[in-house]
Amino acid sequence: MSSRREFLKTVVGGGMAFSVVQLPWLSACSHGGTTERQPLVLPSDFAGGMLIASVLPDVSSGLGTQPWTFGGRTPAPTIRVRKTDTFSAQLLNNLAEPTSIHWHGVLAPADMDGHPKDAVAAGASRTFTYQIQNRAGTYWYHPHPHTAVGKQVYLGMAGFFIVQDSEEQALGLPAGEFDVPLMIQDRRLMGGSPGYAVTPTDIPNGYLGDTITVNNVPNAYHEVATGLYRFRLLNGANARIFRLMFSDGRPLVVIATDGGLLDAPVSTDTLWLGPGERAEILVDFSKDPMGHSIMLQSMAFGMAGSGGGGGHTGHGGGATNTELPQGAAVDVIRFDVKRAASSAGRVPTKLAVLEKLDPSTATKTRTFELAMREGVTTGLHTINKLLFDLARVDEQLPAQAVEVWDFKSLDDGNIHPMHVHGMQFQVVSRSSGPLNANDLGWKDTVLVFPMETVRVVARVGTYPGLYLLHCHTLEHEDDGMMINMQIM
Template structure:
């Protein structure tokens, strides 16, 4: 980034923050906003951690030079040692192990040469600790996070969230895993210790000097970055040496835009015990698991009965239909300046090998039920007849949400929601290219009533431009997790959808959902506990940086 660009970005951010304080004074100036530079008197943390974002040289590939990365480093200042699990020689940040009810204070120091801020993806925290890009700090500055862990047991992760810088900073290493435990989980005999392992999946590209290569061509960025090397827990050619017993693997898609279809090479089904920051009510088995950027699944992988020296390979299995048809074809054979891609979106490739190295007989049994789960229904919402819209569209060179690009200091009327409310939200593709999303939204209530009567009348107007640019989008909502009410699939391409639909695990709490081209997803989301500005956006990180992001104002 040039000095001119840095100065301009700093000016724009400071201007946006100032405008936000004018537009939302009750939120930003009443103890929930403003840049937190120092610890709050009277907040007595159980955990205190110092985080530093900095550049580093890390050995990622087996041979040759080290790789220059951006890395989160952390030091435990107060609390149990197990709260911070270091990963030596790794570009990923340390694993944070939280307990429900803990009070946490984190001092974040920016030692990069550009702005940054951390988002605790999946944690339900106050606005000032959520990593909103308005709080991005400049090189040499400090930000203080303070929050209580309200989450139930599950898996989350943290990453950089500075607007226009998120994609490349995450790509260069600014991310790490979070686990939360609680009393309900501790009553279960789930694998723990050496049998509870991370499975952070990312894709990267390297040049001949082992340095990370990022995309800057507009065509590539509009589709999202795709690397040609798969890394698991920060390393290529991942192999896990396992015993003949059950393990818990916490799988997280830490890629910028790549979608994975996880499955065993021998066709053995996968068992899921948790999704997006929370355990399920009961285990679920799938032939494969779809995992979009930002999504997590807790997998119960049982190697009982396997012989020593057995090897199993977990693949990303083939699928199609997540990119516009023309882009998908160009990616496979090249065209319009796009190179043939060694690992196209939807291609088949190995993720990791699991080698059985020891025979044991003390494996835990898969529980029939896991944790208490309350299913939300339309009776719980206060807007059952008028769902809030999240209309996603891909206008040429301009990804939008609800017909708008991101603005830190603006919310639309329907984006203002009452604290304590539970909302029905409709996520869909907006094909009215001429009007963004707003012309379409005027008839929302009427079309929703038709939708209840007849699903076939629920489709968006299929403008040719919108259809040609349709692609899958992983939609992430900050704040509390939500539940998926239903998927409406009458407008999807059935042949493509058949290859992914059995991999969606929609029965648990979610914060990120993959919306396929032509698909509508309805969710029920609580807005409880905290006032403030909470983002919603596409978690294809290139799209997010292009402005495919908006925010709710909870007041």
């Protein structure tokens, strides 16, 4: 088929009843971010102790007055730890339904990972304690109760989890106000009170919005100085895929992906970022004149060659009503140069020591087929023809083994960001062409484009127990595109 840099057609299921969670958001933007922009809000740091899951009754946020939160704040607080630290936090669930915390990308013991079997009931609490094994990098945390992940993340329950180590700190990378976390999402704000109202279209397509938010701020801008910035990009959207590019064509200098720093910076014109993926970039504003503005955009992409076949009924444009279809061009955040920096900063030529796995040493090759079922309105999305079963173990993996995994898409109408818990991998190849800049280094989430096979080499985790492999389009995950993997 033709290149993965082209868009998916939609799959629309039949009619059925869905629950609606109403949330009084403030009225926001029109398509393309053409209304007045709002200042970026930076998350505060987690001070330790308790993370309360709750609905805030009256807060001032760019999105409305009743967000769902961790830690009583929006955006949720950023957790900062160092490698080898012992991290501890207590989750108190003040919601009216079960929730949990999954430490996305963090190598936590199985009983600390936030598996759906360990969901915390309404009114109950749970303490998470474990030693940090990860390299320095940008990770995140969000709920993982089965069938409710999409709703809880969409309504605001997500935050950054940043790991530091001595190797990273020796590089002199931008710090303090020059180290900026950016959680990119989309929401349905055009109607003024969207809540989370899943329609039959949203099951196959994922929950797509009409407004881009950054750190929960719609149509955000951020004032910068004439220096070097480190932007920690996180795609926290339920389903939207971003193909990022600057409005003036300047390069995105990638220094880290999901699992931390690369061995050297990689310069790219565009950067794919799927739900669950992270990338860190360096951006130099030292040559920009005072008062200059630059937009970080997501460029349009489509999928010529997907044709009209595939057997699925009711193909549409990827969204309904006011929602922007998958692959639409959108503005993400505007940067305004407003002041002089004390120093320009510099981009290092070398970064971290990066171990590279050798696929020829793999002890096993596994294939994970990603497909859509016919003739159903829910339970469409499968891995190896299976829908998620909480009690079933689907794969058994020897601890610390090196394995080759092939993610094979049999779906001509969806892009699937595949995420594994408790371990990491490195991307070896794509059947559709060269690797993307965000395929480099250690990964825990990878985009699999329609009818594409992506080969990765994985190192199985150290901790025994039950972990998950699933699509990080949250409506696909909630619909059953998830399997249990037992580390032995």
